[in-house]
Amino acid sequence: MGGPLLPGQATLGVMGGGQLGRMFVHAAQAQGYRTAVLDPDPQSPAGLVAHVHVQADYLDAAGLARLAEASDAITTEFENVPAQALATLAATRFVAPAGAAVAICQDRADEKAHFAASGVACAPHAVIRNAADLAAVPDDLLPGILKTARLGYDGKGQQRVKTRVELEAAWAALKGVPCVLEQMLPLKLELSVIVARGADGQVVQFPVQQNLHRDGILAVTEVPAPDVPAALQAEASASAARIAASMDYVGVLCVEFFLLQDGRLVVNEMAPRPHNSGHYTMDACDISQFDLQVRAMARLPLRTPRLHSPALMLNLLGDLWFDTADGRERTPAWDQVLALPGTYLHLYGKSEARRGRKMGHLNITAATAAEARTLAAQAAAILGLPA
Ligand SMILES: Nc1ncnc2c1ncn2[C@@H]1O[C@H](COP(=O)(O)OP(=O)(O)O)[C@@H](O)[C@H]1O
Ligand SMILES: [Mg+2]
Structure with a gap:
């Protein structure tokens, strides 16, 4: 891994070009780092201010190679960057946080399992991956909130359900993707x-x-x-x-x-x-x-x-x-x-x-x-x- 990357010498890379990437780039630049951003959008907030903007999709092999080449270390500014992309980058560069940690945060079921393993209480919940899981949901989780396991943010991908009938309809409306049902807490x-x-x-x-x-x-x-x-x-x-x-x-x-x-x-x-x-x-x-x-x-x-x-x-x-x-x-x-x-x-x-x-x-x-x-x-x- 080597020693510290010193200001004035190294380039810090970031996966994602949104506002979080932009404020990261500003902070890095103020400390004398060069910066590189990978984001497909030519107008991405971080891409507009970074020294290097690699305009490519998150899983584009050539784009990832260009970001790695430009950067001494790489981070991410949003959690839905494919963990696979971070793993690819990690083959040649220091990546923080690691793809494995990001992967846990990307999936509500894994995230809750990690909370339990860390000894921290979370809402009573059930993971619903199939019809059998749905049938086995204990009654005391209702009323509850059905959340897609992946890709939810700012309340998107969620539905409040009061009864089993509502739960079944909500899961069907989400096309049966893996979900977590959480007890509605006061x-x-x-x-x-x-x-x-x-x-x-x-x-x-x-x-x-x-x-x-x-x-x-x-x-x-x-x-x-x-x-x-x-x-x-x-x-x-x-x-x-x-x-x-x-x-x-x-x-x-x-x-x-x-x-x-x-x-x-x-x-x-x-x-x-x-x-x-x-x-x-x-x-x-x-x-x-x-x-x-x-x-x-x-x-x-x-x-x-x-x-x-x-x-x-x-x-x-x-x-x-x-x-x-x-x-x-x-x-x-x-x-x-x-x-x-x-x-x-x-x-x-x-x-x-x-x-x-x-x-x-x-x-x-x-x-x-x-x-x-x-x-x-x-x-x-x-x-x-x-x-
Ligand atoms: N189990 C729960 N009981 C009561 N309110 C909840 C529960 N889960 C989520 N909420 C409410 O819904 C909001 C969004 O849910 P959250 O799990 O944070 O999803 P998101 O990823 O969209 O931010 C929370 O900030 C909270 O106000
Ligand atoms: Mg939230």
């Missing part, structure tokens, strides 16, 4: 923890993030988590570190949890990459999740992040680019938002706004959590976001 709130783990096993973590979703998409993250007791924050952090270590994970990993109304903590899912709920780290911490991904990949020492300001992150979806009254396209009033103290605007360079599309995020920092919340409410009002 949630109090949702939280996440971002861990970075080095090839030498060193683990550092960001503080617990409290997350609010709207229509299945992350809308707001707040740190420090206002409604999560300290003991539960410690439990979530310890669980996330164990989940990373038990798959020998290298890189940045986000683990999402539910806090139930009875006070129990339950792990939900994980993402083998920097995460939307960690975007506040760019402006509220002395090192960002993207900086730590660079360090983990370059095998540089990880540094424990310090939250220097309470923060909120507002996700900016494409809906904001359409007038609420007449539906006509508009540019949000950035000048007014940026007039507020402690606000940082991040736009991802996507040329076309579409409803539900992640266009950017706004970080809001202040000296106190109360102040940050007041500013966030003001920004939300200017943008036309729900309070």
Whole structure:
């Protein structure tokens, strides 16, 4: 594997050219690395800013060879990059996270098995791969949520079911693909923890993030988590570190949890990459999740992040680019938002706004959590976001 890849000398490669890749590229470049991105889209947000853009499909052998040739180490910015592609790259380059770890995160059934193996409780569930599995589902999993085992995100590929009849119809509507049925849990709130783990096993973590979703998409993250007791924050952090270590994970990993109304903590899912709920780290911490991904990949020492300001992150979806009254396209009033103290605007360079599309995020920092919340409410009002 060799020694660290030093800034100013090495090229860091990334599979995928979305906004996470773009912010990774920015962080790597700020530290003096050259960067390479593989993504088929000529206008991909990360491809537009990287030194090298390999415009190819994720399984294209020639494209993978070009990325490997250009890069000293390679990471991924989305979990649905074929694990096979990462395995191919790993034959000649240091790849972090490894394809095997990404493969676990790609499949909800494997993911839940990994949580159990790590000693972390998740929702009661059943894996449904065939009609016999469906018939054997215990009654106490209903009402529940049927989720496709693979390729689900932002609430897509999920259906809530109350009865066996609804369950059977939902599974049929999903064309009988492998699914996980989870018991519907009474949630109090949702939280996440971002861990970075080095090839030498060193683990550092960001503080617990409290997350609010709207229509299945992350809308707001707040740190420090206002409604999560300290003991539960410690439990979530310890669980996330164990989940990373038990798959020998290298890189940045986000683990999402539910806090139930009875006070129990339950792990939900994980993402083998920097995460939307960690975007506040760019402006509220002395090192960002993207900086730590660079360090983990370059095998540089990880540094424990310090939250220097309470923060909120507002996700900016494409809906904001359409007038609420007449539906006509508009540019949000950035000048007014940026007039507020402690606000940082991040736009991802996507040329076309579409409803539900992640266009950017706004970080809001202040000296106190109360102040940050007041500013966030003001920004939300200017943008036309729900309070
Ligand atoms: N077992 C459950 N009980 C109650 N709510 C759930 C459960 N599973 C998911 N949800 C809700 O649905 C949202 C999306 O589910 P999730 O498993 O996170 O899928 P995705 O991959 O689409 O983010 C969660 O953020 C949570 O609000
Ligand atoms: Mg989720």
